[in-house]
Amino acid sequence: MREEVVCGFSRSRCRKARIIKPASWGEAVRAVREADVILPAGNHYSYGDSSLNRILLDMRGLKRILHWDDEQDLLTVEAGMTLAELLPWLLNRGRFYLITPGTKGITLGGAVASNVHGKDHHVHGSFIHSVEALTILHADGSIRTYTKRDRAFTHFFASYGLLGIILTVTLRVKRIPGTRILAEHVKTRNLRETLRILYRMEASLPYTVAWIDTSARGTALGRGIVMGGRFIPGRLPLKRVKRVPFSLPGWVMASERFMRFANRAYYALQPAGRRVESVDSFFYPLDALRDWNRVYGRGFVQYQFSVPRAHAEAAVSRVIKTMQEYHLLSFVSVLKTTGRERLRGVFDFTQPGVSFAVDIPLTNRTGRLVEELDRIILKHAGRVYLTKDSLLTPEVFKRMYSRETARFKRLKKTYDPTHKLVSDQALRLGLIRGERV
Amino acid sequence: MRRWEHAWLTGATGGLGKSIAYQLAREKRVRQLTLLSHTPGEAERTAKDLAYRYGIQTRVISFNAEKPRVKALRDAARKDMPSLVILTHGIMPPEDLLDPRLAERICRVNTLSMITLTSILTKEGFKGDLVFVSSVAALRAKQRNALYGMSKAALTHYAEAVRQYGRQHGVHVLEVRPGILKTRMSEHVSVPLKEPPQRAARHILTALDKRKHVLYTPGWWYYTMLILRSLPARVYDRMKL
Numbered sequence: 055m056r057e058e059v060v061c062g063f064s065r066s067r068c069r070k071a072r073i074i075k076p077a078s079w080g081e082a083v084r085a086v087r088e089a090d091v092i093l094p095a096g097n098h099y100s101y102g103d104s105s106l107n108r109i110l111l112d113m114r115g116l117k118r119i120l121h122w123d124d125e126q127d128l129l130t131v132e133a134g135m136t137l138a139e140l141l142p143w144l145l146n147r148g149r150f151y152l153i154t155p156g157t158k159g160i161t162l163g164g165a166v167a168s169n170v171h172g173k174d175h176h177v178h179g180s181f182i183h184s185v186e187a188l189t190i191l192h193a194d195g196s197i198r199t200y201t202k203r204d205r206a207f208t209h210f211f212a213s214y215g216l217l218g219i220i221l222t223v224t225l226r227v228k229r230i231p232g233t234r235i236l237a238e239h240v241k242t243r244n245l246r247e248t249l250r251i252l253y254r255m256e257a258s259l260p261y262t263v264a265w266i267d268t269s270a271r272g273t274a275l276g277r278g279i280v281m282g283g284r285f286i287p288g289r290l291p292l293k294r295v296k297r298v299p300f301s302l303p304g305w306v307m308a309s310e311r312f313m314r315f316a317n318r319a320y321y322a323l324q325p326a327g328r329r330v331e332s333v334d335s336f337f338y339p340l341d342a343l344r345d346w347n348r349v350y351g352r353g354f355v356q357y358q359f360s361v362p363r364a365h366a367e368a369a370v371s372r373v374i375k376t377m378q379e380y381h382l383l384s385f386v387s388v389l390k391t392t393g394r395e396r397l398r399g400v401f402d403f404t405q406p407g408v409s410f411a412v413d414i415p416l417t418n419r420t421g422r423l424v425e426e427l428d429r430i431i432l433k434h435a436g437r438v439y440l441t442k443d444s445l446l447t448p449e450v451f452k453r454m455y456s457r458e459t460a461r462f463k464r465l466k467k468t469y470d471p472t473h474k475l476v477s478d479q480a481l482r483l484g485l486i487r488g489e490r491v
Numbered sequence: 492m493r494r495w496e497h498a499w500l501t502g503a504t505g506g507l508g509k510s511i512a513y514q515l516a517r518e519k520r521v522r523q524l525t526l527l528s529h530t531p532g533e534a535e536r537t538a539k540d541l542a543y544r545y546g547i548q549t550r551v552i553s554f555n556a557e558k559p560r561v562k563a564l565r566d567a568a569r570k571d572m573p574s575l576v577i578l579t580h581g582i583m584p585p586e587d588l589l590d591p592r593l594a595e596r597i598c599r600v601n602t603l604s605m606i607t608l609t610s611i612l613t614k615e616g617f618k619g620d621l622v623f624v625s626s627v628a629a630l631r632a633k634q635r636n637a638l639y640g641m642s643k644a645a646l647t648h649y650a651e652a653v654r655q656y657g658r659q660h661g662v663h664v665l666e667v668r669p670g671i672l673k674t675r676m677s678e679h680v681s682v683p684l685k686e687p688p689q690r691a692a693r694h695i696l697t698a699l700d701k702r703k704h705v706l707y708t709p710g711w712w713y714y715t716m717l718i719l720r721s722l723p724a725r726v727y728d729r730m731k732l
């Protein structure tokens with residue numbers, strides 16, 4: 055056991071924690087039995103305090119490949135495995151994740167616990183749709199396996215480590231013709247066009263996403279670059295990661311002028327049209343710069359929400375305008391269409407419509423801006439993504455997730471009546487009573 | 492770099508054993524690896540991982556060092572004799588110098604089980620490399636872990652004798668004396684200079700390549716022990732170690 059300061063990815067929330075890193079299931083069971091409170095943690099790529107607690111069970115020591123069925127494309131792996139570590143193994147076998155988020159830094163346990171989504175949400179839905187079975191270490195120390203056919207299966211998705219600890223994940227992976235992606239980039243002039251092209255691409259391409267220039271105003275508001283792609287035959291190697299060895303002073307990143315410059319430059323310099331990309335450059339562009347979150351200096355908050363399709367244009371444009379009013383712009387701003395889903399996790403934020411994510415530099419105005427964004431989202435029947443949240447209040451949270459909260463409380467009674475599994479976020483949102491210590 | 496057709500390894504669920512298993516597999520030094528473990532479920536998961544990642548053949552045999560099942564082990568050796576055997580299992584429980592029961596248990600696991608395995612293997616005609624993991628604690632006693640030290644001292648003694656026996660019988664013995672490893676066993680020992688098990692494993696494989704007989708890891712423990720061993724009782728007993 056060691057004591058360390060741990061932070062969420064945005065470095066806006068940090069705390070001291072005691073960390074237990076089991077190297078075997080036996081050690082994990084013992085840790086859970088002996089603890090009065092504990093929280094499983096992956097690679098801390100959640101942005102806020104979802105993965106923070108006084109005592110953490112660091113799952114990254116458990117990352118063995120336990121089963122591979124080459125005919126059925128089924129792979130069972132321990133939950134501490136990161137997507138990055140597994141990726142070369144998969145690509146060598148001509149396979150890829152059925153569903154992957156925009157980073158390969160996360161663990162499989164984290165992917166389940168946040169029920170993550172990727173550029174193919176409109177086709178496959180959230181991560182749950184790529185999982186066939188889970189092995190769960192319960193709060194009482196018992197271990198059980200749940201398959202897709204079990205009713206309880208969905209309880210461990212988007213429940214943020216609060217209902218059980220994921221030990222193994224059985225993934226369905228997909229066959230790919232090669233490791234190259236034929237990508238299409240379209241520059242758009244405003245939000246309406248961005249959405250129109252996104253919806254159009256969605257019909258023909260499995261992967262779509264749009265980057266938004268948050269500095270553009272007036273008739274250009276919501277302009278950006280819509281990207282789509284699909285795998286094609288041929289091989290392209292994975293890239294080596296570069297390091298960002300510095301922190302920029304907070305005022306640089308927070309300065310509106312710098313952000314406006316960065317947004318405009320990116321919009322202007324990205325070539326439109328078709329090109330071939332590698333898995334890394336297409337799916338994981340942000341990972342190319344390791345520790346890029348450090349460039350924000352003091353830290354930032356990430357804000358991601360979903361709204362129903364009918365509200366998409368109104369909600370997204372209102373959000374961008376509000377950020378501009380506060381002189382806080384975002385550079386990594388991602389708009390994605392989200393589809394209908396068969397299986398639902400506990401605190402899923404997605405709904406048929408769109409999701410929009412922005413990085414907001416941490417300044418003394420940020421809190422007020424986020425409050426205002428929350429009000430906008432509520433008005434548009436939207437929901438904030440908990441894995442990115444660090445500022446939501448219990449009141450707003452309850453309005454966004456009222457049914458989910460009621461269900462969660464029932465499940466908590468079943469799986470963890472003594473409230474052993476606790477996170478700072480759960481305490482902050484009033485999901486679990488108690489004080490953060 | 493030496494390679495072996497088939498190896499037996501104990502303690503692969505522990506810090507040092509696991510590191511050895513992964514290095515053997517990653518460097519394709521073995522084609523077949525058999526893990527002997529008293530927690531076979533856990534060992535099975537490691538065995539699967541080794542096989543899927545590195546394409547070697549792996550297998551698990553149930554082995555409890557407190558009461559080894561001689562017949563099952565003999566059958567396994569007969570069926571598929573290894574040419575490399577690495578015995579890393581061991582325990583270092585909180586101690587009481589005056590507890591004969593505990594002394595017995597520690598000796599069973601750390602010493603007697605090693606003798607049992609050596610005897611089974613040699614009687615079945617084992618030829619090849621045999622590695623015993625002892626400890627620097629074997630060389631001089633300390634009240635805090637007297638029983639552990641005693642069990643390792645006996646092992647060191649035994650290993651030396653097997654080495655002599657082996658010269659005529661095609662068995663090469665390597666006896667390893669780690670200092671303090673950064674593993675679960677010494678989690679509660681707070682010293683700054685713990686050796687990562689990966690590095691100790693690397694040293695062990697290199698020592699095998701060089702056909703060494705005794706290995707201190709890290710190497711400076713050789714000099715430390717030379718000094719400690721030469722100290723008179725009056726001085727040594729008062730030292731806080």
Ligand SMILES: Cc1cc2nc3c(=O)[nH]c(=O)nc-3n(C[C@H](O)[C@H](O)[C@H](O)COP(=O)(O)OP(=O)(O)OC[C@H]3O[C@@H](n4cnc5c(N)ncnc54)[C@H](O)[C@@H]3O)c2cc1C
Nearest residue numbers: 096097098099100155156161163164167170171214215220
């Ligand atoms: C650059 C970047 C891009 C991203 N892009 C996307 C994206 O495109 N789509 C998307 O959906 N998300 C995205 N995310 C968010 C990220 O996928 C999630 O936050 C993910 O949950 C992080 O996983 P982790 O392994 O780092 O877990 P952590 O951040 O350590 O933990 C996240 C949550 O999972 C729980 N948890 C972790 N392991 C286990 C386990 N074994 N058992 C039970 N609970 C566990 C923790 O308790 C915590 O509640 C992105 C994040 C970054 C930094």
Ligand SMILES: NC(=O)c1ccc[n+]([C@@H]2O[C@H](COP(=O)([O-])OP(=O)(O)OC[C@H]3O[C@@H](n4cnc5c(N)ncnc54)[C@H](OP(=O)(O)O)[C@@H]3O)[C@@H](O)[C@H]2O)c1
Nearest residue numbers: 502504505506507529530556580581626671672674676677
């Ligand atoms: N750690 C140190 O500082 C240090 C210093 C000098 C020498 N050593 C020696 O190095 C060797 C490896 O130790 P380590 O640091 O890797 O310790 P470890 O992590 O505690 O590993 C010990 C291994 O022995 C196994 N084992 C324990 N009891 C057993 C039994 N009854 N039957 C079968 N296997 C049993 C354990 O299996 P389970 O995990 O399944 O219980 C585990 O695999 C030991 O011989 C130790 O004495 C260690």
